[in-house]
């Protein structure tokens with residue numbers, strides 16, 4: 001008979017409404033046999049009692065419904081972000097507070113490069129904090145005029161490149177005509193590259209090629225360490241090209257006994273919608289417990305803080321031109337039709353409310369042809385949706401995964417610069433989602449902001465910006481609702497809520513092990529609740545014992 005382990009805990013928050021708390025949980029074959037009292041669980045027969053969590057609080061393993069494995073790979077580049085950030089080994093990197101500091105940091109990193117032609121890349125750059133003074137190629141030429149130098153913006157939607165990097169792709173010249181490649185007064189690109197297509201070319205010259213990074217085993221290993229430190233047992237890789245060799249690597253690595261995370265990669269729609277649906281169906285067949293394949297991700301527009309999101313009238317508060325369509329609305333509608341027909345799930349990135357409206361219209365049309373009672377198509381970010389759009393989401397059966405962290409990092413900029421005071425208060429409208437009955441998750445979009453669902457929950461509960469402003473007090477939600485959004489809520493958007501997201505009989509033995517009780521600490525301390533580690537599929541992973549190579 002398989003062995004049974006019973007874990008007593010200070011408190012077990014189950015997220016099971018029929019039995020919200022328990023003192024013990026029994027685990028057999030990687031799954032939960034039951035949560036209750038020791039006497040109740042003893043009825044299952046012989047068992048070992050493991051007391052290592054006796055002074056700790058257990059809750060369901062946290063589910064990050066929007067993140068990218070790339071965060072793991074990014075740590076080999078130079079961190080150029082404004083805020084302090086913890087790396088996969090637990091070291092905290094200080095934020096760079098001025099453009100000069102960023103340049104100095106990159107120049108410093110350059111000293112360790114032997115090859116004079118080797119590329120130098122940074123990530124997490126966020127010029128909006130430098131009063132939106134745009135970085136141009138001459139700034140980065142201060143670091144080097146011979147090697148390609150560039151930085152990925154924090155939004156992930158813009159890259160800044162120096163002259164050598166532009167030259168490497170043949171763009172250090174006049175006559176470039178592309179909406180994502182702004183030109184300087186000399187007619188030569190400024191070095192700011194917006195949107196996937198121009199970024200991709202330059203990223204390759206910088207060694208930051210997304211397709212390469214997406215299939216990177218060391219990066220995936222580092223990512224899983226971030227998950228353990230954050231209490232996450234299931235995380236999405238929300239837009240991956242999923243080439244054959246990348247999928248093979250992910251299957252192999254995730255199958256290792258010491259791999260601590262369930263990864264849910266979504267296939268980024270490239271090529272035609274028909275090709276993507278066909279590929280998703282083929283990938284579904286390869287799914288394992290720890291690698292869940294077969295969903296599609298579409299990207300409708302860019303980012304609001306990069307002014308590349310599509311906004312409805314009256315547009316950007318500071319008068320910036322409207323953003324970019326990453327995919328034509330007609331093409332999104334076609335993809336949704338084909339996916340509904342094939343039973344493939346689609347998550348769509350929308351930031352601006354015009355992009356959200358396009359998906360609502362497209363899905364409305366698609367559902368007329370292929371009705372589906374439970375498609376769970378999900379809007380990702382969906383930051384600027386208004387109440388009417390939430391009501392349409394409810395009617396159309398959409399879920400929403402709101403970008404709660406964004407409010408902290410860019411709320412001040414949205415208030416004063418991008419969408420203005422009124423619309424900034426409705427961004428990431430968690431309370432409206434709950435009030436209208438739209439299934440709700442909240443996310444970090446790591447590496448855009450740091451992976452850490454308890455911090456994400458704190459953001460949704462307080463809606464504080466970096467400067468301390470409460471932005472949209474009526475859209476705040478309670479701690480209980482926020483904890484549900486980072487467990488069952490996110491699991492629901494992935495159609496995994498029958499398996500994970502709560503601690504109850506039959507589900508996977510996935511726990512987040514905490515040093516304190518998130519339901520009873522003062523709500524402003526929610527983000528500071530210590531994470532001891534996780535139990536994933538019955539396997540115990542302590543953050544303090546993670547390898548640090």
Ligand SMILES: [Zn+2]
Pocket residue numbers: 066067068238445
């Ligand atoms: Zn993302």
